Amino acid sequence: MDWKTEIETASARIEGKTVVTPVMRSDALWSREIELKLEQLQHTGSFKARGAFNSLMAMDVPEGGVVAASGGNHGAAVGFAAKSLGYPAHIFVPEMAGPAKIAVIERSGADLTVVPGEYADALDMAKRYEEERGACQVHAYDAPLTVAGQGTLLREWEQQGLEADTVLIAVGGGGLIAGALAWAQGARKIVAVEPMSCNALTAALKAGGPVDVPVSGVAANALGARRIGQICYDLAAAQGITAVEVPDGAIVEAQRSLWQAHRQLVEPAGACALAALQWGAYVPEPGERVAVLVCGANPAPDPL
Amino acid sequence: MDWKTEIETASARIEGKTVVTPVMRSDALWSREIELKLEQLQHTGSFKARGAFNSLMAMDVPEGGVVAASGGNHGAAVGFAAKSLGYPAHIFVPEMAGPAKIAVIERSGADLTVVPGEYADALDMAKRYEEERGACQVHAYDAPLTVAGQGTLLREWEQQGLEADTVLIAVGGGGLIAGALAWAQGARKIVAVEPMSCNALTAALKAGGPVDVPVSGVAANALGARRIGQICYDLAAAQGITAVEVPDGAIVEAQRSLWQAHRQLVEPAGACALAALQWGAYVPEPGERVAVLVCGANPAPDPL
Numbered sequence: 062m063d064w065k066t067e068i069e070t071a072s073a074r075i076e077g078k079t080v081v082t083p084v085m086r087s088d089a090l091w092s093r094e095i096e097l098k099l100e101q102l103q104h105t106g107s108f109k110a111r112g113a114f115n116s117l118m119a120m121d122v123p124e125g126g127v128v129a130a131s132g133g134n135h136g137a138a139v140g141f142a143a144k145s146l147g148y149p150a151h152i153f154v155p156e157m158a159g160p161a162k163i164a165v166i167e168r169s170g171a172d173l174t175v176v177p178g179e180y181a182d183a184l185d186m187a188k189r190y191e192e193e194r195g196a197c198q199v200h201a202y203d204a205p206l207t208v209a210g211q212g213t214l215l216r217e218w219e220q221q222g223l224e225a226d227t228v229l230i231a232v233g234g235g236g237l238i239a240g241a242l243a244w245a246q247g248a249r250k251i252v253a254v255e256p257m258s259c260n261a262l263t264a265a266l267k268a269g270g271p272v273d274v275p276v277s278g279v280a281a282n283a284l285g286a287r288r289i290g291q292i293c294y295d296l297a298a299a300q301g302i303t304a305v306e307v308p309d310g311a312i313v314e315a316q317r318s319l320w321q322a323h324r325q326l327v328e329p330a331g332a333c334a335l336a337a338l339q340w341g342a343y344v345p346e347p348g349e350r351v352a353v354l355v356c357g358a359n360p361a362p363d364p365l
Numbered sequence: 366m367d368w369k370t371e372i373e374t375a376s377a378r379i380e381g382k383t384v385v386t387p388v389m390r391s392d393a394l395w396s397r398e399i400e401l402k403l404e405q406l407q408h409t410g411s412f413k414a415r416g417a418f419n420s421l422m423a424m425d426v427p428e429g430g431v432v433a434a435s436g437g438n439h440g441a442a443v444g445f446a447a448k449s450l451g452y453p454a455h456i457f458v459p460e461m462a463g464p465a466k467i468a469v470i471e472r473s474g475a476d477l478t479v480v481p482g483e484y485a486d487a488l489d490m491a492k493r494y495e496e497e498r499g500a501c502q503v504h505a506y507d508a509p510l511t512v513a514g515q516g517t518l519l520r521e522w523e524q525q526g527l528e529a530d531t532v533l534i535a536v537g538g539g540g541l542i543a544g545a546l547a548w549a550q551g552a553r554k555i556v557a558v559e560p561m562s563c564n565a566l567t568a569a570l571k572a573g574g575p576v577d578v579p580v581s582g583v584a585a586n587a588l589g590a591r592r593i594g595q596i597c598y599d600l601a602a603a604q605g606i607t608a609v610e611v612p613d614g615a616i617v618e619a620q621r622s623l624w625q626a627h628r629q630l631v632e633p634a635g636a637c638a639l640a641a642l643q644w645g646a647y648v649p650e651p652g653e654r655v656a657v658l659v660c661g662a663n664p665a666p667d668p669l
Contacts, residue, residue, distance in 0.1 A: 080627070083387030083403065099387065102627040168625065320669050321472065323384070323406040324662035326630045358628035364668035365624050 062205065064243035068212035075114040075213060078145065080104055084221045089322035091338050095351050096225050098218050101331050101358030105165055107283075108214055108237055108356050109138035109201075114146075115210030116199045122148050125196035129153070130180065130187035133162030134283055134357055135201040140171030151190060153183040158282050161361035179276065181287050202236030203290030212240030214354070215249075225352035227345060229254055231333035232262045232304070234286035235293025237356060242296040253297065253304040254337040256280045256312060256329075261289040262297060263304050270294065279309045283330035283357055303343070307333065311340035319355065326364060331357040366509065368547035372516035379418040379517060382449065384408055388525045393626035395642050399655050400529050402522050405635050405662030409469055411587075412518055412541055412660050413442035413505075419514030420503045421446050429499035430454055434484065434491035437466030437586055438661055439505040444475030455494060457487040462586050465665040483580065485591050506540030507594030516544030518658070519553075529656035531649060533558055535637035536566045536608075538590035539597025541660060546600040557601065557608040558641040560584045560616060560633075565593040566601060567608050574598065583613045587634035587661055607647070611637060615644035623659065630668060635661040 082102045088094045104110040113135070117127060126149030129139040136152035143150035150171035154163055157179055166173050176183040191198045200207055214237070215228070227250040230238045241251050253262050258278030265271045271294050276285035297304070312329045315336035319325045335353045337343045345351050386406045392398045408414040417439070421431060430453030433443040440456035447454035454475035458467055461483055470477050480487040495502045504511055518541070519532070531554040534542045545555050557566050562582030569575045575598050580589035601608070616633045619640035623629045639657045641647045649655050 080393070081390065083389040085387040085406065086385065089384070089408065102389065102629070104393065104626075106628045317669055322408075324410045324630070325406070326628070326668055360668075364630055364664075365621055 064209070064212065065246070067205065067209040068216055068240070068244050071115040071209040072213045072216055074118050075111060075210065078114045079110050081217060084218060084223070087323065090318055090335060093351070095338070095353055096223060097352070098214070098354050099325065100214060100354060100356050101325070101327050105134070105137040105141045105169065106357060106359040107134040107138065108211055109135045110142060111213050112207035112210030112236060113138040113142035113199060115213070116204065116206040117142050117146055117148065119206050120197055123195050123197055125194040126150055127199060128187050128190050128196040129199045129201065130184040131201055133158035133166070134359060137162065137165040137169055137359070139199050140166050140169030144170040151196065153187040153190070155179045155183045159361040161363040162282065162359045164363060165359055179287070180285060202234030202239070202286065203292055205292065207236050208239045208243060208292050210240070211237045212244045215241045215244045223352060225350045226250060227252060227349055228352045228354060229334040229337055229343060230354045231284060231330055231356055233259070233284035233330065235262060235290040239290065239293035239296050242300055242302065247300055251302060252337065252343050253302055254334045254342070255304065255306050256284055256333060257306045257308050259285045260306050261286050262293065263306055265289045265294050266297065266304055279312055280329040280333055283328060284333065305337050305342040307336040307340050307342045311336040315339055325355065325358070326360060327355055327358040328360040331355050368513070368516065369550070371509065371513040372520055372544070372548050375419040375513040376517045376520055378422050379415060379514065382418045383414050385521060388522060388527070391627065394622055394639060397655070399642070399657055400527060401656070402518070402658050403629065404518060404658060404660045405629070405631050409438070409441040409445045409473065410661060410663040411438040411442065412515055413439045414446060415517050416511035416514030416540060417442040417446035417503060419517070420508065420510040421450055421452065423510050424501055426452050427499050427501055431503060432491050432494050432498070432500040433457070433503045433505070434488040435505055437462035437470070438663060441466065441469040441473055441663070443503050444470050444473030448474040455500065457491040457494070459483045459487040463665040465667040466586065466663045468667060469663050484589060506538030506543070506590065507596055509596065511540050512543045512547060512596050514544070515541045516548045519545045519548045527656060529654045530554060531556055531653055532656045532658060533638040533641055533647060534658045535559070535588060535634055535660055537563070537588035537634065539566060539594040543594065543597035543600050546604055546606065551604055555606060556641065556647050557606055558638045558646070559608065559610050560588055560637060561610045561612050563589045564610050565590050566597065567610055569593045569598050570601065570608055583616055584633040584637055587632060588637065609641050609646040611640040611644050611646045615640040619643055629659065629662070630664060631659055631662040632664040635659050
């Protein structure tokens, strides 16, 4: 797959539909200055809008409309993108997504079914809906159009002047980091950060291929994919990615520090990459310039 | 006063001490695209850090240290700047500042006295402390060094590529907008936005000079100055500023929309300028490019 071309095409396709999210430098979060991209300012509060717009604008959407299964953020993004493009959309959300994320999906105008259980259960129902109604599915992370859409993020950041040698990115199902790996092609070091309590990529790298893992913890409603996407795994294995894990306590601490230092109220998943630096799961070399991607901000409970 | 030079000097002085806060464009907040500067990412959650650093770095700070009276944000900024520069600091805060702002000041490491009543009462106590201890005062808005520090904001925004014809800025005591007027010198239209329930600038423009006004409403703990600063009044009157007022309900609605559209959780004062656009207190001409300054994010209750 010619990922560079796919991502260039995706960037041109979604231009004007997604927010060019702001970047900044901070010396208030870690012992050295770091670069940040505040992707939680994206429509519906996470990077997922990129993959959703890219998928729906590239696909031939049938009369049955669009269907998605989501731990929350992807569903909100697909609902928002579908409404913005004039398509009907039905989103299946696992109950564990929580009321704050479910409210974001409701505001998008999409039809919504809350499914008891976790992400995999919602995915089953979405697949059944797809077959019965002839709707088209937008996969949350393991589809080329989704990955290419998420890949526009690192490309955009580079156009905004990213200087870092190393970029830390949180991993759930792996769509975001797959996009980053696909764009970087080794030109920049990408570090994968997972919660210890849902570590599908780390487990897959250890096992030599995607395997099921148990999912729990503070970031599970965004990063709790039971199994890493095959696209992500293949890119990560081919590039020999560095993957690190952080405990829930470090994630909560990173979340608190983003609020206290810069008034950015993110969800745990959005602070996961920063936690790796603060907690020492990833220790950069002296002189290594580091960037952290802040990727989502649909916390529960909703503060308003 | 040669404000351009003062502000250039202030910018050089505080470089590296304050955050270069991010800017962005949004089409999700109003019927047309607007430019935003997210100054609430500044140290201690508001623009006040600029004036505080500029004042303390320019002044000859005595052994008695630094004293400030503040509705909250200025006190937090002076406490933070003093600690960062190695000076003792004592902050007098009116009780109406609320626990969230008081917590920000406590975290700065400054000594803190909570004064029953409103801003003017805290100012009285700060003046007494200044005389008794030989501490130096940093005024919240009506001092040249404070105004020059706040003036670095519009200068920085221009360096980041600000294109707007018109910039909307919330007004309390007037330090921030005075800085903007002092920098712009008429080259760009500055619109002052006040809550109807604390409108010291509007009242002063009507009366032909600063007068006392009653203060109340959702933004009073940040914008509730009883009387507009003389520096602000003089600049505003000389430049024939456009001043508009918004009701509390519009401020709360703007606050909600910043959270829903871009996950920026700000305090009411921080959303006040946006409210003028959304509520129609200021109606731009067709083709007029508009920018909104988001200036503070120490909401109560603290969401964490």
